[in-house]
Amino acid sequence: MEEFLTLKDHVYNYIADQINRGNLLPGEKVNENSISEKLNISRTPVREALIQLSSEGLLENVPRKGFVIKHLSVDEAKETYLIIGVLDGLAASLACDHLTEQNVKEMEYYIGSMDLAIDTGNYGMYYKLQEEFHNVYLSVCPNKSLAQILMQLKKKFLKKDYEPDSPDKIRQVLFATNEEHKEMLGLFRNKNSKELEEYMRNVHWDAQKAYMESL
Known part of the structure; x- marks a missing residue:
């Protein structure tokens, strides 16, 4: 059943999409x-959406200026990576025993599609696909509050147009990241929840990779 969206939800999605596409940049007033x-x-509803985006850390309400797109510093990105690594690893380990064969096939499909997106330079599509990959196991995680917190934390990394000075560098980084997705898939398949939790915390969400959020 399709979820009913309020006017505020439509505005929220519109603004989020504008940030994602790079049409709204850090420091710019909405x-x-x-x-x-x-x-x-x-x-x-516009004001309501802006207040929600501000509460989630995507916007900042600046006195005498209004709502502006918040700049994510490298230090804040590192801190967020550390938190997400712990929580995402836990969520994945909890989801292990609840994944169906269909869920595993879905993740495998997204991995293959991500390789294709990177190969063709469609980085916007890559971001959407990797989001869907992670959503597969989060959708079956028995701790729904944990999954919700994770989704909110990941919104801090909404800006994903991937237009770096060096296209070769971003291709290399994204291919390496997708190799991590393949490793995770193998651990999911084998239901190796302990190793999966450690891998996601120490490798996939290694805080030293937070620089990628500013590529």
Whole structure:
């Protein structure tokens, strides 16, 4: 059954997409009137969406300026990686015994599609696919509160247009990351929850990789 979206949800998704595409950049003010006119809605749901995005750390409410896109520092990215590593590893280990063969096939499909997206330079698609990959096991994690916290934390890394100075570097980084997805898939298949938890905490979410969020 399709989830019902409120006007606030539509505005939230619109702003999030603009950040993801790089149309709204760190330090830039979000124009409430422009969004209201663009979506042909009142300013109330726009304001509600901005407040939610601010509470989730994507926007900052600056006095006398309004809501601006928050810049994620390398130190904050490292701190967030450390937290996500612990929580994502736990969520994956809890999900291990609940994954079906269909779930495993879905993750395998996303991995293959990610390789193709990287190979063709479609990095926006890569980001969406890797998000779906992680959502497979989070969807069956028995601790729903844990899964929800993780999804909110990962929103800090919403900006994913992947337009670095060196295209070869980003290809190399993303191919290496997808190799980690393949390793995770093998651990999921073997239901090796302990090793999976450690791998995700110490390798996949290694805080030293947080620099990638500023590529």
